[in-house]
Amino acid sequence: MDKAVTLKLLGEAKKAHVKWVQRAKSLIEGLPVDESAIPLNCTDCAFGQWFYGEGQKLNALGNMGSLVDIEKAHFALHDHYMKIFKIYFSDKDKSFFSKIFSSKKKISDLEKEMAKEYFIKLQASSEEVLLQIGKLERRLYAIPQSSFDASVAVSK
Numbered sequence: 001m002d003k004a005v006t007l008k009l010l011g012e013a014k015k016a017h018v019k020w021v022q023r024a025k026s027l028i029e030g031l032p033v034d035e036s037a038i039p040l041n042c043t044d045c046a047f048g049q050w051f052y053g054e055g056q057k058l059n060a061l062g063n064m065g066s067l068v069d070i071e072k073a074h075f076a077l078h079d080h081y082m083k084i085f086k087i088y089f090s091d092k093d094k095s096f097f098s099k100i101f102s103s104k105k106k107i108s109d110l111e112k113e114m115a116k117e118y119f120i121k122l123q124a125s126s127e128e129v130l131l132q133i134g135k136l137e138r139r140l141y142a143i144p145q146s147s148f149d150a151s152v153a154v155s156k
Contacts, residue, residue, distance in 0.1 A: 001057055003148045007140055009054055014133050016046030021126045024081055027088055028112075028119045035089045042078040047129075058136075060151035061143060070132040077125035083118045087111045 020038060027033040039045040043052050051067075051074065058064050087107060107115075 001060070001148045001151055003140065003143070003145045006054075006058070006148070007137065009050060010133065010137060010140070013047045013050035013055070014130070016050070017126070017129060017133075020045050020047065021077075021123070024084065024119065024122060027084065028115055035085070038081065038085075040078065040082060040085055042075050045078075048074065048078075057151075058140075061147060062151075064136070064139070066132045066136040066139065070129055070136065073125050073128035073132060077122055077129060080118050080122035080125060084115045084122070087115045087118075 023033055023038045027038065039048075042048045051070065055067065058067060088105065090105070
């Protein structure tokens with residue numbers, strides 16, 4: 001495992017997380033967003049793919065408690081988004097013809113307000129994810145490359 005590459009991939013994952021949150025915000029603001037642009041599952045978004053892939057290799061370095069905190073906050077974020085998703089993309093109230101012709105679901109004012117409340121919680125979870133990523137980055141910068149090299153030898 002190379003320290004510089006690890007930090008670069010973490011930075012890319014962090015940017016992907018920020019973009020994901022921006023797409024969710026666009027949805028709340030009434031802008032057209034394809035439902036597939038904001039993955040529901042925490043393992044399907046670009047950040048989650050890094051976290052549950054390359055990110056798990058960081059456990060070999062030891063004392064990586066921030067990974068647990070990142071996972072908790074990331075899971076909560078997707079849980080809040082699931083509620084927003086159900087408001088904007090649930091098909092249960094669409095008529096047969098609306099489903100065929102992909103007309104956008106009508107969202108009531110009450111549903112919009114609920115979605116905004118869920119988004120506030122989503123943003124708080126996102127801020128926690130970013131805070132924990134910052135802690136992880138500082139920890140990784142402090143670790144010498146030799147520790148990264150040793151973790152590769154241990155994991156083989």
